[in-house]
Amino acid sequence: xxxxxxxxxxxxxxxxxxxxxxxxxxxxxxxxxxxxxxxxxxxxxxxxxxxxxxxxxxxxxxxxxxxxxxxxxxxxxxxxxxxxxxxxxxxxxxxxxxxxxxxxxxxxxxxx
Amino acid sequence: xxxxxxxxxxxxxxxxxxxxxxxxxxxxxxxxxxxxxxxxxxxxxxxxxxxxxxxxxxxxxxxxxxxxxxxxxxxxxxxxxxxxxxxxxxxxxxxxxxxxxxxxxxxxxxxx
Numbered sequence: 001x002x003x004x005x006x007x008x009x010x011x012x013x014x015x016x017x018x019x020x021x022x023x024x025x026x027x028x029x030x031x032x033x034x035x036x037x038x039x040x041x042x043x044x045x046x047x048x049x050x051x052x053x054x055x056x057x058x059x060x061x062x063x064x065x066x067x068x069x070x071x072x073x074x075x076x077x078x079x080x081x082x083x084x085x086x087x088x089x090x091x092x093x094x095x096x097x098x099x100x101x102x103x104x105x106x107x108x109x110x111x112x
Numbered sequence: 113x114x115x116x117x118x119x120x121x122x123x124x125x126x127x128x129x130x131x132x133x134x135x136x137x138x139x140x141x142x143x144x145x146x147x148x149x150x151x152x153x154x155x156x157x158x159x160x161x162x163x164x165x166x167x168x169x170x171x172x173x174x175x176x177x178x179x180x181x182x183x184x185x186x187x188x189x190x191x192x193x194x195x196x197x198x199x200x201x202x203x204x205x206x207x208x209x210x211x212x213x214x215x216x217x218x219x220x221x222x223x224x
Contacts, residue, residue: 004154006154031210033210033211033212035212042214042215042216042217043200043202043212043214044214045211045212045213048209048210048211055209055210056209056210056211058211090154090155092155094210099142099143099160099204099210100143100145100157100160101145101157101210101212102157103147103154103155103156103157104154105153105154106153106154
């Protein structure tokens with residue numbers, strides 16, 4: 001079974017721009033979560049989607065948003081990028097009725 | 113909120129056992145996890161333990177949970193150079209929520 005895939009793997013943007021990251025979960029997984037990893041703050045939860053609905057949200061500003069499609073693929077969007085948004089963005093999917101999460105390779109976003 | 117703590121560094125000689133420790137604060141945690149992150153990669157789920165268990169063994173990995181002291185440890189037997197990586201402890205928080213709270217990570221260096 002293929003793992004969680006994320007595209008693109010690397011991205012360079014300029015302050016003030018917006019960006020969209022994509023995540024395809026493991027086949028059969030309907031829950032997708034997003035995390036941000038930075039050297040200063042470590043790994044922080046952004047949001048979780050299940051059946052196209054946001055179930056839970058972390059403590060991030062409204063510039064961070066996401067959505068999930070009927071095929072369980074998910075996207076996250078960051079508007080009005082700031083230098084501090086430079087990070088590794090990780091997506092994870094969870095099997096039905098289970099509690100372990102499987103992570104993708106991440107998208108490394110650099111904001112200049 | 114949840115707070116998960118780990119020591120930052122650990123060095124061991126190849127062939128020795130490694131023990132990585134973690135403490136957490138949320139006594140209602142239901143599941144606790146260990147993830148491995150190699151340079152430039154996402155998080156690889158190594159193992160997890162349900163809070164009503166004391167121990168779980170999986171090949172070279174042994175997880176010990178002391179719920180009274182809120183202490184979790186990961187023992188890697190016969191440590192190999194390929195085990196060099198950052199190891200993250202994580203807890204699943206409030207029941208019904210699937211977001212994970214991560215520790216700062218322990219960088220394990222295996223000396224040949």
